[in-house]
Amino acid sequence: QSVLTQPPSASGTPGQRVTISCSGSSSNIGSNTVNWYQQLPGSAPKLLIYSNNQRPSGVPDRFSGSKSGTSASLAISGLQSEDEADYYCAAWDDSLNGVVFGGGTKLTVL
Amino acid sequence: EVQLVESGGGLVQPGGSLRLSCAASGFTFSSYWMSWVRQAPGKGLEWVANIKQDGSKKYYVDSVKGRFTISRDNAKNSLYLQMNSLRAEDTAVYYCARDYTAMALFDYWGQGTLVTVSS
Numbered sequence: 001q002s003v004l005t006q007p008p009s010a011s012g013t014p015g016q017r018v019t020i021s022c023s024g025s026s027s028n029i030g031s032n033t034v035n036w037y038q039q040l041p042g043s044a045p046k047l048l049i050y051s052n053n054q055r056p057s058g059v060p061d062r063f064s065g066s067k068s069g070t071s072a073s074l075a076i077s078g079l080q081s082e083d084e085a086d087y088y089c090a091a092w093d094d095s096l097n098g099v100v101f102g103g104g105t106k107l108t109v110l
Numbered sequence: 111e112v113q114l115v116e117s118g119g120g121l122v123q124p125g126g127s128l129r130l131s132c133a134a135s136g137f138t139f140s141s142y143w144m145s146w147v148r149q150a151p152g153k154g155l156e157w158v159a160n161i162k163q164d165g166s167k168k169y170y171v172d173s174v175k176g177r178f179t180i181s182r183d184n185a186k187n188s189l190y191l192q193m194n195s196l197r198a199e200d201t202a203v204y205y206c207a208r209d210y211t212a213m214a215l216f217d218y219w220g221q222g223t224l225v226t227v228s229s
């Protein structure tokens with residue numbers, strides 16, 4: 001059982017907008033920034049969103065992040081087939097003195 | 111170009127030991143925190159440990175405390191993970207990652223090395 005809670009799956013059709021939620025607590029998301037990772041099949045994870053809502057260079061602006069209280073969300077607009085991947089949220093946990101990940105959300109593009 | 115290349119994975123018996131290495135290049139290694147993150151087959155990501163730039167601070171996930179030791183050699187641009195008393199549940203791909211802020215911000219990842227603990 002992961003400290004951060006994500007839905008195990010999400011889906012959408014090409015062009016649609018999908019959101020993936022990440023729920024935590026006051027010791028992690030509530031007091032620290034959230035980062036999101038994309039893991040394509042057979043590949044290492046890649047940083048997708050950092051500091052709640054910032055995109056690294058090269059990440060399309062179709063990807064956006066937000067945070068409110070002890071929850072965060074990743075939104076993908078204009079869904080494309082190449083977005084089919086696993087998505088993970090992560091944050092530092094002040095109580096555990098370590099990094100906690102969400103269990104991951106498998107995104108399927110129908 | 112930032113590169114992280116892990117090595118040292120393999121098959122080991124329960125109770126055995128293994129030392130993973132990560133060779134870093136393309137950035138000033140001594141200026142960054144570094145982390146190990148693992149992924150069991152078909153499972154999600156799990157952070158294992160991180161280490162401060164000068165090695166003075168180290169943090170571990172509870173499940174590996176007392177068994178794993180993270181270390182680094184800034185002169186060799188290398189990160190290490192000494193794994194002792196290995197268990198079947200330690201079976202995973204182990205990734206080396208640059209830990210940009212020591213706050214779960216892993217901006218570069220290696221390709222991973224597979225550790226299999228089995229008799």
